[in-house]
Amino acid sequence: MRALPALRFQLQLALALATAAFMIVPVVVSVLAGVTENYFVGWRSGLTLRWLSEVWAMYQSTVWLSLRIAMACVVVTALIGLPAAYVLCRHATRATRLLEELLVLPVAVPGLATALALILTYGRWQALRTSWLFILVGHVLFTLPFMTRACLAVLAAIDLDALEEAAATLGAGFGERFRTVVVPNAMPGIVAGALTVLTLSVGEFNLTWMLHTPLTQTLPVGLADSYASMRLEIASAYTLIFLLMLLPLLVGVQVVARRFVAGSR
Amino acid sequence: MRSSARSLLLTLPALAVFSAFWLLPMARLCAVGASGPQGIAAYWLVLVDPRYMRSLLATVALSVAVTLAALVVSGFTGFFLQRQRFPGRTLLVALLSFPLAFPGVVVGFLVILLAGRQGLLAAVTEWLTGDRLVFAYGMGGLFMGYLYFSIPRTILTVMANVEKLDPSLEEAARTLGASPLQVMTDVILPALMPALIAAGAICFATSMGAFGTAFTLATQIDVLPITIYNEFTNYANFSIAAVLSLILGLVTWLALALARQLTGTQAAAAA
Numbered sequence: 001m002r003a004l005p006a007l008r009f010q011l012q013l014a015l016a017l018a019t020a021a022f023m024i025v026p027v028v029v030s031v032l033a034g035v036t037e038n039y040f041v042g043w044r045s046g047l048t049l050r051w052l053s054e055v056w057a058m059y060q061s062t063v064w065l066s067l068r069i070a071m072a073c074v075v076v077t078a079l080i081g082l083p084a085a086y087v088l089c090r091h092a093t094r095a096t097r098l099l100e101e102l103l104v105l106p107v108a109v110p111g112l113a114t115a116l117a118l119i120l121t122y123g124r125w126q127a128l129r130t131s132w133l134f135i136l137v138g139h140v141l142f143t144l145p146f147m148t149r150a151c152l153a154v155l156a157a158i159d160l161d162a163l164e165e166a167a168a169t170l171g172a173g174f175g176e177r178f179r180t181v182v183v184p185n186a187m188p189g190i191v192a193g194a195l196t197v198l199t200l201s202v203g204e205f206n207l208t209w210m211l212h213t214p215l216t217q218t219l220p221v222g223l224a225d226s227y228a229s230m231r232l233e234i235a236s237a238y239t240l241i242f243l244l245m246l247l248p249l250l251v252g253v254q255v256v257a258r259r260f261v262a263g264s265r
Numbered sequence: 266m267r268s269s270a271r272s273l274l275l276t277l278p279a280l281a282v283f284s285a286f287w288l289l290p291m292a293r294l295c296a297v298g299a300s301g302p303q304g305i306a307a308y309w310l311v312l313v314d315p316r317y318m319r320s321l322l323a324t325v326a327l328s329v330a331v332t333l334a335a336l337v338v339s340g341f342t343g344f345f346l347q348r349q350r351f352p353g354r355t356l357l358v359a360l361l362s363f364p365l366a367f368p369g370v371v372v373g374f375l376v377i378l379l380a381g382r383q384g385l386l387a388a389v390t391e392w393l394t395g396d397r398l399v400f401a402y403g404m405g406g407l408f409m410g411y412l413y414f415s416i417p418r419t420i421l422t423v424m425a426n427v428e429k430l431d432p433s434l435e436e437a438a439r440t441l442g443a444s445p446l447q448v449m450t451d452v453i454l455p456a457l458m459p460a461l462i463a464a465g466a467i468c469f470a471t472s473m474g475a476f477g478t479a480f481t482l483a484t485q486i487d488v489l490p491i492t493i494y495n496e497f498t499n500y501a502n503f504s505i506a507a508v509l510s511l512i513l514g515l516v517t518w519l520a521l522a523l524a525r526q527l528t529g530t531q532a533a534a535a536a
Contacts (some may be wrong), residue, residue: 008445019342019416020360026375026413027364029385033378039385080282083275091272099276106287108518110474112490113510116497117290120297120507137286144279174271179371203368205477219478224370227481232383239371246366 031243034236037063051237055226057180063245069132069218070201073139074194077147082190085151089160089250103148106141110208114141119210132216135244138207143200154189155182179212192256219245267286282402294507301504311508321512323404324489328472331408333467335415340461343423348432358424365417369410369477376410376482377401402483410478415468426460459528466524470517488514 034052037045084103088096106114115138123129163185167177183190205220212221219242226235299305311317346358367375380386381401400406430453438448454461457479476490484491489509497506 009349012341012349015338015349016342016345016357017360019338019420020357023364023413023416024360025385026379029378030375048374068433080278084279087272087275091268096272096276099280102280102288103283105518106283108470108521109514110476110490110510110517112474112476112493113294113514114287114290116493116506116510117294118286120503121290121293124315140282141287144282148279202368203371205368205370205480206475209476220368220370224477224481227370227377235374236378239374242371250363250366251478 017141027243030236030239032236033232034238034240036233039236040233052241053232055234055238055241058234059219059222059226062217062219063241065132065216066202066219070198071137072136073143073201074147076136076140077144077197078190078194081144081147081193082151082183082186083178085155085179085186085189088148088152089155097149100148104145107145111138111142111204112210114138114190115210117205130213135208135211135216135218138211139201139204142204142207143197145199146196147190148197150193151186151189154186154192155259158185160185188256188259192253195249195253195256199246199253202245202249294511297503298507298511299504301502303504307504307508311505311512317505320487320492321491323487324473325516327404327407327411327488328469331411331415331472332468334408334412335468336417336461336465338412339416339419339423340457343420344427345418347424347427361420362417364413365421367413367414369475369479369491370481371477372410372414372473373406373478373481374404375413376478380406380409394418402517403486407479407486407488410482411468411472414471414478416474419464419468422464423434423457430456462524462528466520470520473517473520474513505527 032043033039035047035049036043037048037050084099088100118134118138119129122134128134160182163181164177167181172180203220204218205224208218208221209224212218217225223235223238223242226238230238281535298307301307303310342361346354346361364372378384379401380399382397382399384399384401387397387399390396401409411520434456435452438452443451474490476494479486479488480494484495490513493506493509493513495501496509
């Protein structure tokens with residue numbers, strides 16, 4: 001009688017381990033390939049940082065452009081997303097629900113469709129088409145719902161009504177209330193939203209591949225280029241640089257999530 | 266009145282960005298779809314053209330297969346990881362959720378490392394049987410890539426929802442003589458169903474619309490995003506590309522909207 005549950009536990013553990021192996025083994029292979037002298041010979045050929053420095057020399061600009069777009073994306077989505085989240089929280093009417101639905105559309109519809117629509121509409125404006133701002137537009141559309149949702153979750157969890165009323169009794173006008181009550185209270189949401197927006201923007205490819213030009217190559221665009229035309233070690237080293245960029249963002253998400261959960265208890 | 270004027274003012278920036286850069290371009294996309302040699306009939310002709318229909322059906326079939334596989338694997342694994350406590354569990358959860366933020370292009374490259382010409386599977390199978398197993402550059406590779414992409418987010422959704430389940434219900438069913446299989450199908454599955462539907466819709470929508478993985482593996486795979494990309498960039502066939510992307514957008518939006526109708530939860534496609 002005891003043997004059956006134990007067997008079931010072992011089978012499930014085996015499935016979990018196999019799944020984890022499926023997720024992690026290719027990452028390990030990629031990281032190793034990026035620091036191996038010759039992937040086809042294996043690690044007996046020796047470890048090297050040569051590929052990493054070659055990638056850095058070739059593709060450095062894509063890293064900086066991706067960071068610039070991601071930062072700008074956070075600023076824009078916070079500036080337009082927080083006021084929208086505030087309204088969604090304070091006035092839950094049919095109109096605001098419709099607004100919420102609309103803002104999610106660019107996430108529900110594939111980036112390829114949004115990118116084609118943007119190109120067919122604004123592609124003739126050369127100044128915009130060739131600028132990094134064109135990519136930023138796509139990223140803002142795609143990440144805005146995540147910022148709004150993160151802010152909304154935090155605002156909905158506090159008693160905004162009472163706080164604002166207290167501030168109003170003390171003579172604070174709306175502008176002052178928004179600055180001194182809403183923004184500080186929404187800060188955990190803004191931070192959580194910012195981390196999500198950074199992560200999504202740095203990795204965005206579906207829109208970016210269509211929107212980029214040879215002079216506005218982001219990191220994922222460069223990655224696709226290296227996968228298609230570079231030797232495996234270079235492609236792997238480039239992927240390693242990308243993973244190293246993602247790591248602090250992912251750890252940040254974990255830390256913020258934990259602190260937010262702890263704070264709300 | 267003052268308050269609703271203020272609401273409008275506060276939502277105006279988001280509304281303006283959305284209208285100028287999404288609503289207006291989408292309307293333009295609809296117009297471009299009808300601007301080809303066939304005019305507005307293009308919308309109908311695309312649907313009866315066997316070439317595009319095959320591409321659409323292949324994409325739907327692939328996405329359904331990925332969704333089912335992801336739900337089965339993540340359902341069991343997520344339930345197990347949330348309920349059992351054993352050494353190394355936290356590490357296992359961390360390993361499974363780390364690839365959450367990988368974009369499609371990177372996933373495509375990882376599939377090549379696993380199942381490509383110089384991949385791990387090719388080396389292992391050559392050593393075992395003498396034949397090299399290579400399937401990265403077609404539907405098999407795409408299936409593997411989308412499964413890779415879907416597993417982390419589905420596992421996290423399942424874990425979050427298993428945490429909310431009340432184990433005493435399963436206990437009660439067992440006391441009443443239910444077999445483990447019956448407990449699963451009659452107690453656990455119904456309780457998890459809304460979460461599974463929502464997560465499944467996201468898997469489906471992402472697999473339908475994802476472009477990066479297919480682009481890395483091969484630009485000749487017959488799935489809708491690649492067809493659209495080729496029509497647009499290689500053949501400059503703007504009206505067909507517009508019609509096809511509108512159909513694609515409609516399918517993914519419908520899948521997500523349907524899931525929300527069924528479950529009342531927010532669902533949105535992942536990157």
